[in-house]
Amino acid sequence: MKKYLYLQDGTHFEGIAFGADTEIAGEVVFNTSMVGYQEALTDPSYANQLLTFTYPLIGTYGIDLAQNQSTGVLAQAAMVHTLENEPGPDGLTLDAFLKQYHVPGIHSVDTRALTKHIRQSHTMQAVLLNAPLTSDFDTTYQQLFAQCKKHPQLGHSTYPAKPHAGTTPHVVMIDFGTKKAIIDSLTDFGCEVTVVPYTADLAMIKNLHPDGILLSNGPGDPADYDVLPLIQALEHLYPTAGICLGHQILALANGAKTQPMAYGHRGINHPVHAADSLHAIITSQNHGYMVDPASLTNTDLVVTALEGDDGTIEGLAHKWLPMFSVQYHPEANPGPHDALGFFTQFKQLMEKKVAAHA
Numbered sequence: 001m002k003k004y005l006y007l008q009d010g011t012h013f014e015g016i017a018f019g020a021d022t023e024i025a026g027e028v029v030f031n032t033s034m035v036g037y038q039e040a041l042t043d044p045s046y047a048n049q050l051l052t053f054t055y056p057l058i059g060t061y062g063i064d065l066a067q068n069q070s071t072g073v074l075a076q077a078a079m080v081h082t083l084e085n086e087p088g089p090d091g092l093t094l095d096a097f098l099k100q101y102h103v104p105g106i107h108s109v110d111t112r113a114l115t116k117h118i119r120q121s122h123t124m125q126a127v128l129l130n131a132p133l134t135s136d137f138d139t140t141y142q143q144l145f146a147q148c149k150k151h152p153q154l155g156h157s158t159y160p161a162k163p164h165a166g167t168t169p170h171v172v173m174i175d176f177g178t179k180k181a182i183i184d185s186l187t188d189f190g191c192e193v194t195v196v197p198y199t200a201d202l203a204m205i206k207n208l209h210p211d212g213i214l215l216s217n218g219p220g221d222p223a224d225y226d227v228l229p230l231i232q233a234l235e236h237l238y239p240t241a242g243i244c245l246g247h248q249i250l251a252l253a254n255g256a257k258t259q260p261m262a263y264g265h266r267g268i269n270h271p272v273h274a275a276d277s278l279h280a281i282i283t284s285q286n287h288g289y290m291v292d293p294a295s296l297t298n299t300d301l302v303v304t305a306l307e308g309d310d311g312t313i314e315g316l317a318h319k320w321l322p323m324f325s326v327q328y329h330p331e332a333n334p335g336p337h338d339a340l341g342f343f344t345q346f347k348q349l350m351e352k353k354v355a356a357h358a
């Protein structure tokens with residue numbers, strides 16, 4: 001069966017259907033990683049996005065459920081050049097995995113032309129259909145998007161927490177749609193983690209007696225989350241760190257602004273260097289918004305890291321509060337582990353605070 005991708009600007013692509021036979025709408029984004037299709041498709045930050053991969057062979061090692069980053073496939077669609085529908089350790093293929101979560105796919109698409117088009121014309125909305133488009137784009141888009149919009153899935157929330165043992169730093173994670181790997185990394189670095197939805201209130205969080213607060217990654221526009229008073233209160237009470245959406249929200253909470261990028265950073269080889277050095281680490285990234293550098297002027301934030309290719313702000317710290325954040329993904333999954341120092345830095349910040357109060 002054929003499948004049809006129509007972009008907002010009238011461009012269209014054809015391919016062969018796989019996964020679920022549903023029709024869907026969302027924003028088209030591309031990921032440049034050679035591996036990690038499963039982690040990307042299950043990363044809640046891709047909710048409401050139709051994800052294409054620049055690497056041509058996708059599905060080569062199947063699906064290994066242990067690598068899921070959330071409770072299911074959160075991307076709206078997978079769009080690939082060559083589908084290699086190989087089974088993973090439990091016999092699950094990419095095609096079967098998408099079907100299981102009612103997510104459509106399209107293969108034999110010219111993903112190179114699609115990506116070049118997005119790079120030139122910038123990220124845009126699209127519909128993925130089972131037949132050629134007959135009515136106008138906007139009507140079809142609105143109808144489909146209303147039917148299939150995905151909300152951040154806060155499937156990891158562990159609240160109410162077990163009583164805190166008190167021997168290891170207790171991180172309360174504000175969950176905007178976290179990747180499992182962030183929770184796993186905190187645990188690996190010796191933290192106890194309680195995950196609360198971003199709709200939690202201050203009293204509930206204080207009751208958990210956190211040693212530190214971590215703002216997770218998540219989908220969509222950071223300016224759409226109604227959480228700034230909560231975050232402002234938290235960062236004055238506890239050591240606070242943020243990853244990706246969490247970084248953007250900390251910037252907003254401190255008076256900076258965020259803005260959409262032309263086509264974002266989604267891949268696992270983005271160089272990042274400290275603001276005062278050209279020594280780079282290679283990072284995993286997935287973001288379509290960024291902090292506006294000009295908006296930092298009247299804030300108490302300082303830039304700590306920059307993207308090596310285009311100078312995007314990749315790290316911020318507060319001048320006097322124990323707060324810092326990164327735009328990249330230190331937890332990798334997929335990607336290199338160069339940035340794991342983030343977790344050491346966060347732990348040290350929490351231990352310093354605990355020691356100061358001892």
Ligand SMILES: NC(=O)CC[C@H](N)C(=O)O
Nearest residue numbers: 217218220244245288289
């Ligand atoms: N991975 C993330 O947290 C993404 C943050 C935000 N949704 C963006 O696209 O920029």
